[in-house]
Amino acid sequence: MQAYEKERSESSDNQSGTVPAGVLLDSYGHKSGESGKQADSGYLADHSQKVTARFTPMKRRARAMARFVADRVGTLPHGSIEREKLETVEKELRLCRNHLLFRNHFTEQRVTLSKMKSCKRTRLCPLCAVARANGHVVSYHKKTKQLVREASAQGIELRAYFVTLTKKHGVSLEETYTDFARSVTRLVNRRRDAMKAREGSVKHAYALQSVMASVSAGVFSFEVKRGSGSGLWNVHTHGLLLSTEAIDGARLSAEWHKLTGDSYIVDVQEIGTDNVKALCEVLKYSVKFSEMTLEDNFEAAMTLQNKRLIRSFGDYYGLKPDDSADIDDATVLDSPYIEQLYSYTRGSYVVVPGDGAVIVPMNTRGKAKPIVQKRQSKLK
Protein backbone atom coordinates (compact mmCIF):
# COMPACT_ATOMS: atom_id res chain seq x y z
CA MET A 1 0.00 0.00 0.00
CA GLN A 2 1.30 3.36 -1.01
CA ALA A 3 1.98 5.62 1.92
CA TYR A 4 0.56 9.09 2.23
CA GLU A 5 2.50 11.40 0.05
CA LYS A 6 3.43 14.96 0.78
CA GLU A 7 1.56 17.08 -1.70
CA ARG A 8 4.06 19.88 -1.67
CA SER A 9 6.79 17.60 -2.89
CA GLU A 10 4.98 17.12 -6.18
CA SER A 11 5.98 19.93 -8.48
CA SER A 12 3.34 19.04 -11.04
CA ASP A 13 0.57 18.42 -8.57
CA ASN A 14 0.63 21.23 -6.10
CA GLN A 15 -2.98 22.23 -6.11
CA SER A 16 -2.73 22.53 -2.41
CA GLY A 17 0.16 24.84 -2.46
CA THR A 18 -1.52 27.59 -0.69
CA VAL A 19 -5.11 27.14 -1.50
CA PRO A 20 -6.89 30.17 -0.15
CA ALA A 21 -9.46 28.15 1.47
CA GLY A 22 -11.02 26.56 4.24
CA VAL A 23 -13.03 25.67 7.09
CA LEU A 24 -12.47 24.73 10.35
CA LEU A 25 -14.87 23.09 11.97
CA ASP A 26 -17.47 23.54 14.40
CA SER A 27 -15.55 21.30 16.68
CA TYR A 28 -12.82 23.92 16.85
CA GLY A 29 -15.17 26.81 17.30
CA HIS A 30 -14.46 27.48 20.93
CA LYS A 31 -10.72 27.48 20.42
CA SER A 32 -10.97 29.74 17.40
CA GLY A 33 -12.70 32.32 19.51
CA GLU A 34 -10.15 32.06 22.27
CA SER A 35 -7.15 32.49 20.01
CA GLY A 36 -8.32 35.86 18.79
CA LYS A 37 -6.39 35.23 15.57
CA GLN A 38 -9.17 33.38 13.84
CA ALA A 39 -11.69 36.14 14.14
CA ASP A 40 -11.90 36.43 10.37
CA SER A 41 -13.16 32.98 9.44
CA GLY A 42 -14.13 33.97 5.88
CA TYR A 43 -11.22 32.02 4.43
CA LEU A 44 -12.28 28.97 6.39
CA ALA A 45 -15.82 29.20 5.09
CA ASP A 46 -14.44 29.50 1.54
CA HIS A 47 -12.31 26.43 2.10
CA SER A 48 -15.16 24.36 3.45
CA GLN A 49 -17.27 25.42 0.49
CA LYS A 50 -14.50 24.42 -1.90
CA VAL A 51 -14.02 20.97 -0.40
CA THR A 52 -17.65 20.05 0.01
CA ALA A 53 -19.21 21.76 -3.03
CA ARG A 54 -16.38 21.58 -5.56
CA PHE A 55 -14.42 18.44 -4.71
CA THR A 56 -17.42 16.26 -3.90
CA PRO A 57 -18.84 16.11 -7.47
CA MET A 58 -15.36 15.40 -8.83
CA LYS A 59 -14.89 12.60 -6.32
CA ARG A 60 -18.29 11.17 -7.26
CA ARG A 61 -17.24 11.16 -10.91
CA ALA A 62 -14.00 9.33 -10.02
CA ARG A 63 -16.05 6.75 -8.11
CA ALA A 64 -18.44 6.37 -11.06
CA MET A 65 -15.43 5.77 -13.30
CA ALA A 66 -14.11 3.20 -10.81
CA ARG A 67 -17.44 1.34 -11.06
CA PHE A 68 -17.31 1.55 -14.88
CA VAL A 69 -13.80 0.06 -14.84
CA ALA A 70 -14.93 -2.67 -12.40
CA ASP A 71 -17.61 -3.69 -14.92
CA ARG A 72 -14.92 -3.91 -17.62
CA VAL A 73 -12.78 -6.05 -15.32
CA GLY A 74 -15.69 -8.49 -14.99
CA THR A 75 -15.66 -9.12 -18.76
CA LEU A 76 -11.95 -10.03 -18.90
CA PRO A 77 -10.46 -13.52 -18.37
CA HIS A 78 -9.01 -14.20 -14.92
CA GLY A 79 -5.23 -13.93 -14.78
CA SER A 80 -4.94 -11.85 -17.97
CA ILE A 81 -2.55 -8.91 -17.94
CA GLU A 82 -5.32 -6.60 -19.11
CA ARG A 83 -7.54 -7.64 -16.20
CA GLU A 84 -4.77 -7.11 -13.65
CA LYS A 85 -4.03 -3.70 -15.12
CA LEU A 86 -7.64 -2.59 -14.93
CA GLU A 87 -8.01 -3.97 -11.41
CA THR A 88 -5.20 -1.63 -10.36
CA VAL A 89 -6.84 1.30 -12.15
CA GLU A 90 -10.16 0.58 -10.43
CA LYS A 91 -8.61 0.35 -6.99
CA GLU A 92 -6.56 3.52 -7.35
CA LEU A 93 -9.55 5.49 -8.63
CA ARG A 94 -11.76 4.23 -5.82
CA LEU A 95 -9.24 5.09 -3.10
CA CYS A 96 -8.03 8.39 -4.61
CA ARG A 97 -8.19 11.27 -2.11
CA ASN A 98 -10.62 9.47 0.20
CA HIS A 99 -8.98 11.40 3.04
CA LEU A 100 -7.68 14.97 2.78
CA LEU A 101 -5.57 16.35 5.60
CA PHE A 102 -5.43 20.15 5.59
CA ARG A 103 -3.45 22.61 7.68
CA ASN A 104 -5.18 25.77 8.79
CA HIS A 105 -2.38 28.34 9.13
CA PHE A 106 -4.60 30.63 11.16
CA THR A 107 -2.10 33.44 11.67
CA GLU A 108 -1.67 33.70 7.88
CA GLN A 109 -5.32 32.91 7.15
CA ARG A 110 -4.30 30.28 4.63
CA VAL A 111 -5.18 26.60 4.34
CA THR A 112 -2.84 24.12 2.67
CA LEU A 113 -3.37 20.50 1.73
CA SER A 114 -0.75 18.53 3.60
CA LYS A 115 -1.44 14.86 2.99
CA MET A 116 -3.56 12.64 0.81
CA LYS A 117 -3.19 9.60 -1.39
CA SER A 118 -3.90 10.25 -5.07
CA CYS A 119 -4.28 8.05 -8.15
CA LYS A 120 -2.56 10.54 -10.48
CA ARG A 121 -4.68 9.18 -13.33
CA THR A 122 -5.31 12.63 -14.67
CA ARG A 123 -7.30 11.44 -17.68
CA LEU A 124 -9.78 9.43 -15.63
CA CYS A 125 -9.94 11.29 -12.32
CA PRO A 126 -11.17 14.92 -12.24
CA LEU A 127 -9.58 15.55 -8.82
CA CYS A 128 -6.12 14.58 -10.05
CA ALA A 129 -6.67 16.40 -13.37
CA VAL A 130 -7.50 19.66 -11.62
CA ALA A 131 -4.57 19.29 -9.21
CA ARG A 132 -2.17 18.74 -12.08
CA ALA A 133 -3.62 21.62 -14.13
CA ASN A 134 -3.28 23.93 -11.12
CA GLY A 135 0.36 22.88 -10.77
CA HIS A 136 0.97 23.68 -14.42
CA VAL A 137 -0.70 27.07 -14.12
CA VAL A 138 1.53 28.03 -11.17
CA SER A 139 4.65 26.73 -12.91
CA TYR A 140 4.00 28.37 -16.29
CA HIS A 141 2.94 31.61 -14.70
CA LYS A 142 6.34 31.75 -12.97
CA LYS A 143 8.18 30.74 -16.14
CA THR A 144 6.36 33.39 -18.16
CA LYS A 145 7.18 36.14 -15.66
CA GLN A 146 10.81 35.02 -15.63
CA LEU A 147 11.18 34.97 -19.44
CA VAL A 148 9.46 38.36 -19.83
CA ARG A 149 11.74 39.83 -17.15
CA GLU A 150 14.90 38.36 -18.68
CA ALA A 151 13.95 39.58 -22.18
CA SER A 152 13.11 43.02 -20.84
CA ALA A 153 16.57 43.26 -19.23
CA GLN A 154 17.98 42.84 -22.75
CA GLY A 155 15.68 45.50 -24.15
CA ILE A 156 13.33 42.96 -25.80
CA GLU A 157 9.58 43.25 -25.29
CA LEU A 158 7.85 39.85 -25.37
CA ARG A 159 4.17 39.68 -26.29
CA ALA A 160 1.91 36.84 -25.18
CA TYR A 161 -0.71 35.20 -27.40
CA PHE A 162 -3.46 32.73 -26.62
CA VAL A 163 -3.74 30.47 -29.66
CA THR A 164 -6.26 27.76 -30.55
CA LEU A 165 -5.68 25.26 -33.37
CA THR A 166 -8.43 22.93 -34.54
CA LYS A 167 -8.64 19.94 -36.85
CA LYS A 168 -11.38 18.38 -38.91
CA HIS A 169 -13.19 15.81 -36.74
CA GLY A 170 -12.62 12.11 -37.34
CA VAL A 171 -14.14 8.67 -36.75
CA SER A 172 -11.01 7.19 -35.18
CA LEU A 173 -9.60 9.03 -32.17
CA GLU A 174 -6.16 7.52 -32.68
CA GLU A 175 -5.93 8.59 -36.33
CA THR A 176 -7.40 12.04 -35.68
CA TYR A 177 -5.01 12.62 -32.78
CA THR A 178 -1.95 11.35 -34.68
CA ASP A 179 -2.68 13.56 -37.71
CA PHE A 180 -3.30 16.56 -35.49
CA ALA A 181 -0.19 16.05 -33.36
CA ARG A 182 1.96 15.66 -36.48
CA SER A 183 0.70 19.00 -37.85
CA VAL A 184 1.39 20.74 -34.52
CA THR A 185 4.91 19.27 -34.45
CA ARG A 186 5.58 20.53 -37.98
CA LEU A 187 4.34 23.99 -37.05
CA VAL A 188 6.44 24.10 -33.87
CA ASN A 189 9.56 22.88 -35.73
CA ARG A 190 9.41 25.95 -37.96
CA ARG A 191 10.52 28.03 -34.98
CA ARG A 192 13.78 26.11 -34.79
CA ASP A 193 14.18 26.08 -38.57
CA ALA A 194 13.82 29.87 -38.60
CA MET A 195 16.64 30.09 -36.05
CA LYS A 196 18.83 27.94 -38.31
CA ALA A 197 17.93 30.16 -41.28
CA ARG A 198 19.00 33.25 -39.34
CA GLU A 199 22.30 31.48 -38.66
CA GLY A 200 22.79 31.16 -42.43
CA SER A 201 21.18 27.84 -43.37
CA VAL A 202 19.71 28.26 -46.85
CA LYS A 203 17.83 24.97 -46.52
CA HIS A 204 15.75 26.42 -43.68
CA ALA A 205 15.12 29.82 -45.26
CA TYR A 206 11.45 28.92 -45.88
CA ALA A 207 10.79 29.10 -42.12
CA LEU A 208 11.51 32.83 -41.98
CA GLN A 209 8.04 33.34 -43.50
CA SER A 210 6.38 31.34 -40.72
CA VAL A 211 4.45 32.99 -37.89
CA MET A 212 6.63 30.83 -35.64
CA ALA A 213 9.79 32.71 -36.70
CA SER A 214 9.29 35.35 -34.01
CA VAL A 215 8.15 32.93 -31.27
CA SER A 216 10.65 32.43 -28.45
CA ALA A 217 8.63 30.08 -26.21
CA GLY A 218 5.37 28.21 -26.28
CA VAL A 219 3.23 25.56 -24.65
CA PHE A 220 0.35 23.63 -26.22
CA SER A 221 -2.25 21.63 -24.31
CA PHE A 222 -4.24 19.08 -26.32
CA GLU A 223 -7.90 18.40 -25.69
CA VAL A 224 -10.13 15.61 -26.93
CA LYS A 225 -13.88 15.13 -26.90
CA ARG A 226 -16.55 13.47 -28.98
CA GLY A 227 -18.83 15.83 -30.91
CA SER A 228 -22.29 15.67 -29.41
CA GLY A 229 -24.15 15.74 -32.73
CA SER A 230 -21.74 14.08 -35.16
CA GLY A 231 -20.34 11.46 -32.79
CA LEU A 232 -16.94 12.18 -34.38
CA TRP A 233 -13.80 12.73 -32.33
CA ASN A 234 -12.63 16.30 -31.97
CA VAL A 235 -9.00 17.05 -31.15
CA HIS A 236 -7.83 20.61 -30.69
CA THR A 237 -5.19 22.50 -28.78
CA HIS A 238 -4.91 25.72 -26.83
CA GLY A 239 -1.51 27.28 -26.59
CA LEU A 240 0.39 30.17 -25.14
CA LEU A 241 3.05 31.70 -27.38
CA LEU A 242 5.61 34.34 -26.39
CA SER A 243 6.71 36.32 -29.41
CA THR A 244 8.95 39.28 -30.20
CA GLU A 245 6.54 40.35 -32.94
CA ALA A 246 2.77 40.49 -33.40
CA ILE A 247 1.14 37.19 -34.40
CA ASP A 248 -1.44 37.61 -37.13
CA GLY A 249 -4.46 35.29 -37.06
CA ALA A 250 -5.01 35.30 -40.83
CA ARG A 251 -1.39 34.37 -41.49
CA LEU A 252 -1.52 31.58 -38.92
CA SER A 253 -4.77 30.29 -40.41
CA ALA A 254 -3.25 30.13 -43.91
CA GLU A 255 -0.13 28.40 -42.61
CA TRP A 256 -2.17 25.91 -40.56
CA HIS A 257 -4.32 25.09 -43.59
CA LYS A 258 -1.21 24.34 -45.67
CA LEU A 259 0.12 22.07 -42.95
CA THR A 260 -3.06 20.11 -42.31
CA GLY A 261 -4.51 20.13 -45.81
CA ASP A 262 -8.06 20.34 -44.50
CA SER A 263 -8.25 22.59 -41.46
CA TYR A 264 -7.92 26.34 -41.22
CA ILE A 265 -9.84 27.31 -38.08
CA VAL A 266 -7.54 28.99 -35.60
CA ASP A 267 -8.00 31.68 -32.99
CA VAL A 268 -5.37 34.17 -31.88
CA GLN A 269 -5.75 36.68 -29.07
CA GLU A 270 -3.09 38.86 -27.51
CA ILE A 271 -3.13 38.69 -23.72
CA GLY A 272 -1.16 40.39 -21.00
CA THR A 273 2.03 38.58 -20.07
CA ASP A 274 0.75 38.41 -16.50
CA ASN A 275 -2.65 37.00 -17.41
CA VAL A 276 -3.27 34.02 -15.13
CA LYS A 277 -6.79 33.49 -16.42
CA ALA A 278 -5.59 32.84 -19.95
CA LEU A 279 -2.94 30.48 -18.60
CA CYS A 280 -5.68 28.53 -16.86
CA GLU A 281 -7.51 28.23 -20.17
CA VAL A 282 -4.37 26.96 -21.91
CA LEU A 283 -3.43 24.44 -19.28
CA LYS A 284 -6.76 23.15 -18.09
CA TYR A 285 -7.16 19.41 -18.16
CA SER A 286 -7.26 17.62 -21.46
CA VAL A 287 -10.50 15.75 -20.83
CA LYS A 288 -13.68 17.70 -20.19
CA PHE A 289 -15.17 15.18 -17.79
CA SER A 290 -18.54 16.89 -17.52
CA GLU A 291 -18.97 16.75 -21.30
CA MET A 292 -18.00 13.12 -21.76
CA THR A 293 -19.75 9.87 -21.02
CA LEU A 294 -17.80 7.40 -18.89
CA GLU A 295 -17.40 5.20 -21.96
CA ASP A 296 -15.92 7.96 -24.16
CA ASN A 297 -13.75 9.15 -21.28
CA PHE A 298 -12.39 5.62 -20.79
CA GLU A 299 -11.79 5.15 -24.52
CA ALA A 300 -9.92 8.46 -24.78
CA ALA A 301 -7.76 7.65 -21.74
CA MET A 302 -6.85 4.20 -23.05
CA THR A 303 -6.19 5.38 -26.63
CA LEU A 304 -3.96 8.27 -25.55
CA GLN A 305 -2.31 6.65 -22.55
CA ASN A 306 1.21 6.92 -23.98
CA LYS A 307 0.79 10.35 -25.56
CA ARG A 308 1.95 13.60 -24.05
CA LEU A 309 -0.95 16.05 -24.06
CA ILE A 310 1.07 19.05 -22.91
CA ARG A 311 4.02 20.14 -25.00
CA SER A 312 6.34 23.01 -24.27
CA PHE A 313 9.04 24.27 -26.58
CA GLY A 314 11.57 27.05 -27.07
CA ASP A 315 12.56 28.88 -23.90
CA TYR A 316 9.84 27.17 -21.83
CA TYR A 317 11.35 23.76 -22.50
CA GLY A 318 13.42 22.56 -19.58
CA LEU A 319 13.17 25.94 -17.83
CA LYS A 320 13.17 25.66 -14.06
CA PRO A 321 11.53 28.78 -12.68
CA ASP A 322 13.50 30.46 -9.93
CA ASP A 323 11.85 30.17 -6.53
CA SER A 324 12.32 33.76 -5.43
CA ALA A 325 8.56 34.23 -5.51
CA ASP A 326 8.07 31.55 -2.86
CA ILE A 327 8.93 33.66 0.16
CA ASP A 328 5.25 34.05 0.92
CA ASP A 329 4.75 30.30 0.81
CA ALA A 330 7.72 29.74 3.12
CA THR A 331 6.23 32.16 5.63
CA VAL A 332 2.98 30.24 5.57
CA LEU A 333 4.73 26.89 5.95
CA ASP A 334 6.67 28.15 8.97
CA SER A 335 3.56 29.42 10.75
CA PRO A 336 1.60 27.44 13.37
CA TYR A 337 -1.36 25.46 12.16
CA ILE A 338 -4.27 23.27 13.17
CA GLU A 339 -4.84 20.05 11.28
CA GLN A 340 -8.20 19.27 9.76
CA LEU A 341 -9.21 16.01 8.16
CA TYR A 342 -11.96 15.57 5.57
CA SER A 343 -13.11 12.10 4.59
CA TYR A 344 -15.27 10.97 1.69
CA THR A 345 -18.19 9.19 3.29
CA ARG A 346 -21.55 8.19 1.81
CA GLY A 347 -21.11 10.32 -1.31
CA SER A 348 -19.73 13.51 0.25
CA TYR A 349 -16.63 14.98 1.84
CA VAL A 350 -17.29 15.56 5.51
CA VAL A 351 -15.20 17.01 8.31
CA VAL A 352 -13.76 14.52 10.76
CA PRO A 353 -13.76 16.08 14.25
CA GLY A 354 -10.24 16.51 15.61
CA ASP A 355 -8.60 17.54 18.85
CA GLY A 356 -7.81 21.10 17.75
CA ALA A 357 -4.13 20.90 18.72
CA VAL A 358 -1.93 23.70 17.44
CA ILE A 359 1.24 22.47 15.77
CA VAL A 360 4.24 24.78 15.64
CA PRO A 361 6.79 24.03 12.91
CA MET A 362 10.35 24.53 14.13
CA ASN A 363 12.77 26.08 11.66
CA THR A 364 11.44 24.26 8.62
CA ARG A 365 13.16 26.42 6.04
CA GLY A 366 15.82 24.62 4.09
CA LYS A 367 15.05 21.27 5.69
CA ALA A 368 13.53 18.41 3.82
CA LYS A 369 11.32 17.34 6.67
CA PRO A 370 9.71 19.84 9.01
CA ILE A 371 10.11 19.18 12.69
CA VAL A 372 6.80 19.69 14.39
CA GLN A 373 5.96 20.15 18.00
CA LYS A 374 2.50 19.57 19.31
CA ARG A 375 1.17 21.91 21.91
CA GLN A 376 -2.15 20.78 23.19
CA SER A 377 -3.31 23.91 24.99
CA LYS A 378 -1.42 26.74 23.41
CA LEU A 379 -4.45 28.67 22.23
CA LYS A 380 -5.23 31.15 24.90
Ligand SMILES: [Zn+2]
Ligand atom coordinates in the same frame (compact mmCIF):
# COMPACT_ATOMS: atom_id res chain seq x y z
ZN1 LIG B 1 -7.24 10.70 -8.59
